[in-house]
Amino acid sequence: MAGTPYAVDRGVVLRETETKETDKILTLLTWEAGKIGVIARGARRKNCKFAAAAQPLAYAEWTLYQRKDWHYASDASTLDLFPGLRGDLTALALGCYMAELTEAVCPEDVPAPELLRHLLNGLYALSTLRKPPALVKPAFELRLLCLAGYEPLADACALCGKEDPAEPVLDTVQGV
Incomplete structure (x- = not known):
């Protein structure tokens, strides 16, 4: 530019x-x-x-x-303008939260098309598809963390080593 x-x-x-x-x-x-x-x-x-x-x-x-x-x-x-957000205070608040999170993980002056695409998809899910905010929020957060390089290790149990443990648990502190 x-x-x-x-x-x-x-x-x-x-x-x-x-x-x-x-x-x-x-x-x-x-x-x-x-x-x-x-x-x-x-x-x-x-x-x-x-x-x-x-x-x-x-x-x-x-x-x-x-x-x-x-x-x-x-x-x-x-x-x-995502008009579906403008008429629903909960969806608008979640949209602003998603924009704030995206801004926090995005570096300055570095193209990040995957982050922009993810944000647009999240806004579209709330505004046009009218997906429940309770589903959109955690899905958006987890995928955003993955795109930002904070993907949890979830290919096997960190304690027992099994790929398909009987009672899987995500330890967000350890990232496993």
């Missing part, structure tokens, strides 16, 4: 921070650039052309340019 004046990339807004009178600083997870900070000037104005795309959990196609260490939003078009 640094070599071209403008770059187009799709990504999810993981976090927003209001700054100045009408601006936002967004944390985006994109396909090409990974997790990046983006200054969205005027994103809090009513007539801003990318106000909808600059809200948490919005998936959009962004036109960005880079100046020094920051990316700046030039334009954005919304691809999915």
Whole structure:
């Protein structure tokens, strides 16, 4: 992204921070650039052309340019706002939690398409498929840990060595 004046990339807004009178600083997870900070000037104005795309959990196609260490939003078009989340407080809270976890495990400026795909799948499961949050949450967390390199050893019992123990237990402290 640094070599071209403008770059187009799709990504999810993981976090927003209001700054100045009408601006936002967004944390985006994109396909090409990974997790990046983006200054969205005027994103809090009513007539801003990318106000909808600059809200948490919005998936959009962004036109960005880079100046020094920051990316700046030039334009954005919304691809999915996950409307099923907006009408269900529990699903919205879980979606925000999933974005926060993803942000925590994702390194800066390193493409992480598998993490973005996983987050989009989780948001889709809640919003469109209307899967129960009680099922989505642990499945999302476990897969995210695996993608982040914290996969538990579950091919055999750590105590007895059997591949199919009679009463399997996951020891999260030991990771076995």
